[in-house]
Amino acid sequence: MSVQERLDGILLRSLHDDLTQHFKSIQRTFEKQLQAATDAVVALARDSTASSSPAHASAQLSVAIERLHKIRNAFAEASKHEQAMVSQLSHRIEFVKRAEACTQPLVQPCASSLCSADPSLPLTHHQRLLRLVVDYLLRRGYYESASLLTSAVGIEHFVETPLFHTSAHIIHALRDQDPQPALRWCQRNHSRLKKLGSTFEFQVRLRQFYALVGAGESMDALLVAREHLAPHASRPSLLQAVQAAMGALAFPVDSPQTKHQFARERWHELVEAFSAEMFRLHSLPTGSVLCTFLQAGLAALRVNACSEQQSRQLSCPTCNAPLSILAMRVPSADRLTSRLICPISGTSMHGDNYPMALPNGHVYGVKALEEMNERGGHVTCTATGADLALSECPKLFVV
Amino acid sequence: GESAASALRTALMQLGMNAKKFDAAKKVAKDRREYHASLSKLGKAIEKAFPNAQPPTLPIEQPVDQHTLDQLLAEEFLRSGDEKLSSTFLSESGAEVDTSRMDALITLTRLTHAFRERELDFLISWSQDRQELFEKDMFAAVLFDLRRLEFIELLKAGEKNAVLSFARQYLSAAAFRPFFSEVEPLMGAVLWIDRPELSPYPFVKADSLWREAEGRFLRAVCPSLGVPPHSPLLVTLAASSIALPRLLKFASISSNKWNGSSTLPVELPLGETFQYHSVFTCPVTKEQASASNPPVRLKCGHVICKQSMEGLRRSAHGRFKCPYCPTEMKTMQTQQLTIH
Numbered sequence: 001m002s003v004q005e006r007l008d009g010i011l012l013r014s015l016h017d018d019l020t021q022h023f024k025s026i027q028r029t030f031e032k033q034l035q036a037a038t039d040a041v042v043a044l045a046r047d048s049t050a051s052s053s054p055a056h057a058s059a060q061l062s063v064a065i066e067r068l069h070k071i072r073n074a075f076a077e078a079s080k081h082e083q084a085m086v087s088q089l090s091h092r093i094e095f096v097k098r099a100e101a102c103t104q105p106l107v108q109p110c111a112s113s114l115c116s117a118d119p120s121l122p123l124t125h126h127q128r129l130l131r132l133v134v135d136y137l138l139r140r141g142y143y144e145s146a147s148l149l150t151s152a153v154g155i156e157h158f159v160e161t162p163l164f165h166t167s168a169h170i171i172h173a174l175r176d177q178d179p180q181p182a183l184r185w186c187q188r189n190h191s192r193l194k195k196l197g198s199t200f201e202f203q204v205r206l207r208q209f210y211a212l213v214g215a216g217e218s219m220d221a222l223l224v225a226r227e228h229l230a231p232h233a234s235r236p237s238l239l240q241a242v243q244a245a246m247g248a249l250a251f252p253v254d255s256p257q258t259k260h261q262f263a264r265e266r267w268h269e270l271v272e273a274f275s276a277e278m279f280r281l282h283s284l285p286t287g288s289v290l291c292t293f294l295q296a297g298l299a300a301l302r303v304n305a306c307s308e309q310q311s312r313q314l315s316c317p318t319c320n321a322p323l324s325i326l327a328m329r330v331p332s333a334d335r336l337t338s339r340l341i342c343p344i345s346g347t348s349m350h351g352d353n354y355p356m357a358l359p360n361g362h363v364y365g366v367k368a369l370e371e372m373n374e375r376g377g378h379v380t381c382t383a384t385g386a387d388l389a390l391s392e393c394p395k396l397f398v399v
Numbered sequence: 400g401e402s403a404a405s406a407l408r409t410a411l412m413q414l415g416m417n418a419k420k421f422d423a424a425k426k427v428a429k430d431r432r433e434y435h436a437s438l439s440k441l442g443k444a445i446e447k448a449f450p451n452a453q454p455p456t457l458p459i460e461q462p463v464d465q466h467t468l469d470q471l472l473a474e475e476f477l478r479s480g481d482e483k484l485s486s487t488f489l490s491e492s493g494a495e496v497d498t499s500r501m502d503a504l505i506t507l508t509r510l511t512h513a514f515r516e517r518e519l520d521f522l523i524s525w526s527q528d529r530q531e532l533f534e535k536d537m538f539a540a541v542l543f544d545l546r547r548l549e550f551i552e553l554l555k556a557g558e559k560n561a562v563l564s565f566a567r568q569y570l571s572a573a574a575f576r577p578f579f580s581e582v583e584p585l586m587g588a589v590l591w592i593d594r595p596e597l598s599p600y601p602f603v604k605a606d607s608l609w610r611e612a613e614g615r616f617l618r619a620v621c622p623s624l625g626v627p628p629h630s631p632l633l634v635t636l637a638a639s640s641i642a643l644p645r646l647l648k649f650a651s652i653s654s655n656k657w658n659g660s661s662t663l664p665v666e667l668p669l670g671e672t673f674q675y676h677s678v679f680t681c682p683v684t685k686e687q688a689s690a691s692n693p694p695v696r697l698k699c700g701h702v703i704c705k706q707s708m709e710g711l712r713r714s715a716h717g718r719f720k721c722p723y724c725p726t727e728m729k730t731m732q733t734q735q736l737t738i739h
Contacts (some may be wrong), residue, residue: 001449003643017442023435027427041414111633113473114636138436267449291462297635300641301634303678305677308690311739317627317634326464327659336680338680399702
């Protein structure tokens with residue numbers, strides 16, 4: 001299974017999990033609500049006050065009807081959302097089928113741009129590459145660019161745009177040191193987070209605690225500690241954090257032992273923790289997959305010559321900025337056999353076109369040199385311009 | 400009065416009983432049971448088709464620098480010709496592309512667009528106005544390509560006189576003397592101008608001539624523009640689809656983290672089309688040559704890297720022997736080589 005196919009699978013599974021979750025929550029909510037509504041009507045029937053006064057009965061019935069309407073509307077809303085998810089899931093499945101049916105082999109890309117359609121690139125492959133780019137744009141927070149690119153290629157169903165928009169709101173708040181949206185998110189996803197063994201909510205509450213301590217609101221901090229930190233003390237990994245937090249109450253705000261807890265960076269770390277947790281929750285990759293793909297491509301492409309100025313080739317991706325900068329952090333692959341290319345003809349120097357050396361040390365294929373010899377009766381040295389006989393050029397034996 | 404009250408009581412009791420019997424909560428649950436069953440069946444099918452699919456990760460110490468990647472994407476979007484996209488991205492990301500590079504990319508986009516839309520007039524006049532931008536020995540070939548395509552368009556239009564006068568005016572130019580052998584089939588095709596479907600010359604219908612012309616044109620112009628004709632991002636991603644599976648497999652058995660100075664003991668062959676450089680690997684050490692360790696020709700013609708040769712020399716004190724044949728030599732009988 002190719003890596004792109006794996007990603008197809010990950011996207012399918014993630015959406016299916018979300019859909020199942022949504023389905024279950026609809027089930028729970030509406031079963032509860034309908035049961036309550038039914039019970040209320042049954043209770044009304046037994047209520048002696050109602051059976052004796054028509055006005056009272058009529059009022060109660062109106063309330064019951066109102067309640068049922070509300071439930072119906074909410075259910076319709078939730079169903080619509082569910083329907084949208086189902087539709088998106090079916091689009092993704094269709095894509096997988098189309099990709100599977102595509103038998104066109106991948107050839108050397110000859111498009112001048114990743115974004116423009118190219119006959120050498122099958123549509124499904126093109127869309128898969130672009131979804132990596134859009135995913136990166138969303139992770140960076142470039143929402144407008146992501147939206148433009150998404151609609152240009154028709155990959156709306158494969159990118160998690162709504163997810164990133166929700167998370168942007170939460171991240172923005174956390175950067176402003178406001179934990180409320182994050183806490184609401186924790187509540188909405190409480191059971192799933194619990195199943196994952198997540199400590200994120202604890203971390204947010206801890207930040208909230210320290211913020212209150214830092215602001216001098218010791219009593220409020222204590223309340224937060226009692227209600228939200230203490231319950232987690234049973235977990236050995238968190239107990240120390242709780243104790244440290246309580247200890248911080250004893251010190252003045254600017255004391256060296258606790259100063260770091262009030263730093264801005266702690267909130268940035270919380271942003272990172274949130275991102276990671278959100279991706280984990282939805283079974284999506286934590287980091288940008290585009291970066292992984294780039295690293296692999298660069299590792300395979302780079303050779304020692306790329307870092308040397310005199311051997312720079314215009315078309316080599318790893319020779320030129322900006323990719324050359326990224327290539328420096330990536331390991332290179334083993335190259336166990338020599339592969340020489342004649343600079344004149346551009347063809348491989350092996351077999352019939354064996355390599356030969358000029359007196360200046362430059363290496364060319366014998367065919368190109370013979371051609372030069374035929375045209376002019378001699379070979380011209382590329383560096384000095386001197387004319388030489390072909391016989392002066394030694395043949396090379398490259399293993 | 401009394402009967403109305405009892406009627407009300409009965410009606411309410413009936414309502415209560417009906418509500419209980421109807422059991423709305425259970426009904427909703429039942430209705431959705433089939434839906435739930437399909438949903439979980441689908442889940443199982445997905446898991447079966449993509450067993451435990453995990454996202455790919457490589458154990459590389461330093462993550463990809465995001466500012467540089469933004470830079471790469473900025474250039475990529477400039478190549479796309481989608482002005483709104485590239486300007487939106489530049490403002491959202493804050494990436495900066497210097498003016499000359501931006502101009503070069505915009506020019507490249509314009510040219511590829513012209514080829515896609517087959518704007519021959521534009522391409523010919525553009526080339527003639529900027530002859531100095533072309534690699535010196537390629538200008539004539541490029542111009543010939545374009546004139547040939549123009550000729551074919553006239554041929555398709557079926558105007559015999561126009562075709563012949565065009566040929567006399569343009570194809571017989573002195574500069575095109577080296578391509579005379581290619582003019583011959585063009586003139587031959589004129590015989591079938593009235594019945595193109597019978598023409599034995601396939602090029603009249605083929606798109607491949609356009610693709611070749613575009614390839615040659617861009618190869619001739621791009622060196623002076625300073626940008627590669629093909630998207631480097633696309634090339635890298637294409638290389639990745641070949642190399643990544645192998646690299647991931649290797650990563651699963653490698654225990655340490657990789658960095659930019661490591662050479663992984665795994666080969667990632669990409670095929671000839673991805674080869675942009677000559678690579679010399681010393682047959683003795685199996686290491687790539689570099690500027691500090693260039694290839695060296697021994698007296699016999701065998702080539703090894705400089706460090707290997709120094710190794711042989713040191714342990715031999717004076718004349719040393721080639722590792723692959725009985726030839727003996729002194730250092731001055733060897734020659735340092737340069738490969739591109």
